[in-house]
Amino acid sequence: MLQICCKNNNISKNFPIGSSLLDIYNGFNLDIPYGPVSAKVNNKVEGLNYRAYNNKDVEFLNMLNPSGMRTYVRSLCFILCKAVEDLYPDGKIMLEHPVSKGYYCDLQIGHETGLDDVSRIKQRMKEIVEANIPFHRFECHTTKVVELFCRKGMMDKVKLLETSGELYSYYYTLENTIDYYYGSLLPSTGYIRKFDIVKYYDGLLLRVPNRQNPEVLEEVVKQEKMLEVFKEHRRWNQILGVGTVGDFNVACNEGYATDLINVSEALQEKKISNIADGIYHRGKNGQRVKLVLISGPSSSGKTTFSKRLSIQLMANGLKPYPISLDNYFVDREKTPKDEKGDYDYESLYALDLEFFNKQLQDLLHGKEVELPRFNFTTGRREFKGDKLKIDDNMILILEGIHALNPELTPHIPTENKYKIYVSALTTILLDNHNYIPTTDNRLLRRIIRDHKYRGYSAEETIRRWPSVRAGEEKWIFPYQENADAMFNSALLFELAIMKDYAIPILRNVPNNKPEYSEAYRLRKFLEYFASVQDKELPPTSLLREFLGGSSFRY
Structure with a gap:
């Protein structure tokens, strides 16, 4: 006999050696809604046909669990x-x-x-x-x-x-x-x-079923622009002859890794240049673009994209000026609270929308304004004499999670705005029947960046990720199709480069922590990729925002 500790009811019970997880589930007389569909065994996810031959901790999972x-x-x-x-x-x-x-x-x-x-x-x-x-x-x-x-x-x-x-x-x-x-x-x-x-x-x-209510299917949301971005990058992959991770690994083993890096970076630069040209030429048609709004989910590379776009705008004779939404937070005590009673800084209404729009309108009408700075220590807005008046060639660059939300800039004429959605839309497939979730790409970027620049462990980043995703679902994804242009910040080779950065960080997640199962899954997934060194990666690459070595200041 062996002992199974069930995390669903905190009861331990003996079972015959070789019992399947399904036998164990029935032995505990559990009745989990929308489940079970799989289980964590010592914090590793296994199928219900898995058989136990030693004492185990088991937690049965249903469809509400990712x-x-x-x-x-x-x-x-x-x-x-x-x-x-x-x-x-x-x-x-x-x-x-x-x-x-x-x-x-x-x-x-x-x-x-x-x-x-x-x-x-x-x-x-x-x-x-x-x-x-x-x-x-x-x-x-x-x-x-x-x-x-x-x-x-x-x-x-x-x-x-x-x-x-x-x-x-x-x-x-x-x-x-x-x-x-x-x-x-x-x-x-x-x-x-x-x-x-x-x-x-x-x-x-x-x-597929709705992730919050599996009794119903997810509603089909119109995403024509998103689909076109995916298809464009799949076409590029096919031209390169690299549609799957197996193709990629073979190319790397044959010495083509540098070529793949150079072509991928060139394609991204060309796309950024085309977006800058679109902004410039719209202005030549009498529709003066004075405000570029850039949005995207966490770790999508918005900051580096905005810097590279600014360079291309300058090449078109325009003068980009960055505006930080963070400086328009309301005073801390006026910040809305979430369902737990904590300040919800991701809410649109954590911003002073009225004051922000007044300043934008004044700028667009040729007036000089004094830009605020938000003091995060005191939780108050301050003014330090930062004056701004925009001239004919100046264009404001605003980057933030709410940038595409119509409620952010309702009083700014549409012809004065150019909206861009940035995300890491992974287009390489593991194989023809295994896609790579785009959220995995972004999570790995964030794990590396949080560890390198913010002192967070992979365990902490993984633990916070569900709340980050919930904020994205509420404040970002519903507005992505409002974009005039979409930019895919994912690079064909990036998971192969991130592999050697991420795996050591993921290995530090202790086996007895709930986050271990996700860290283990990401590690096993990365091991499919051939390792590629980042020495060929240019200092302007979007990936440098997360790995370090960028020529941009952040």
Whole structure:
């Protein structure tokens, strides 16, 4: 017998050696809503078919937990891939990226995807779910797994596993369909309760349950501009011949890492230059842009982007002047509070909107104003004689999380504003059926920056991340489609460079802390990438904002 300590009810109980997590869940007579879908075993996430052979701490997860939802979505993706394989044996589906609260898929079946195709796939997925087919996980020597995928013509997985450096690898089966997923799956297809698949532009959108209320599906949010940014970068990746991490690793092993860095940086600079040209030429058409508003989520590289954009604006004969929203905070005691009773500094209403708009209007009408400074020690606004009057060639640059919110600048004429959304939209795929969450990219950037410049451990950054994400969902993401331009700050090679920075920091998260499971997941994920040294990274790179060595002042 072995002893299991259940974190869900703080009860310990003995079970036979080799008991599965599902046996253990039933043995504790637990009844978790929307679950269980997976579990933390000694703070590592495992599938419910995992068997225990030693004493363990176990915490069962449901779909409200981010790790649990990942397990659910991963399993749903496998069902989709099986349905496509069953219906179109010579076809191919690529699960490309999250968009519109779902997952965009590129279906290649020899003809344009029609509504009939979507209906057939959805019906086949329903049949697979109703049949309650078990997911099986097999582990064996990597060379054997590679041979298996090679016979199936799944070269994206072959390249990934061949370059992983692992002696043993695993794969999953769903009846006669085989696949690879980095993470746990549900015990069987019958665990899938809610899903939908709909036609979405020239591809498909896999719809998943709402993360707060899994009884309903996420609503489809219109994100045409976001989709176009993803597709533009996927096209660039395909031109470079680097669509997946396996492709990237092969290119690095063949000595092309420097070329990939140089081309990726050049593409970003070209995009920034095009945005600056768009701002300048709009002014030549009689619509005077006097205010550039830059928004984006945490660790998206907004600050470096605004500095590089300023250089390109100067190359167009304009004089950029940065305005910090932080200086327009209301006095501390007037700051709104969150549901816990703490000051909510991320709220739009933590800013003195009336005073801010009055100063902007005065500036746009040619008046001189005295800019404020916010004293974070006293929690009060101060004036230090910083006078500003804008001339014909001057353009104000305002960067902040609320920049695209219409309530921030309601009195400024639309023709005077140019709105830009910046985010790290990871476009390289792990393989054709495993996308890389954009939030992982930003979280890794933040872990490195917090450790290097703010003295925070990875444990602290991971612990705070859910509240950061909640603020983004409320104050940033709803307004991203308001942008005149979108800029993708993710670089094709950056996870390979961040790997050697992040893994030592992540290893310092103690095994007995709840944050260990996320630190472990990120570490294992980074190990798929070949290491790339940052010596070839230019000092103006957006990545330098997080790694250090930038030629910009922050």
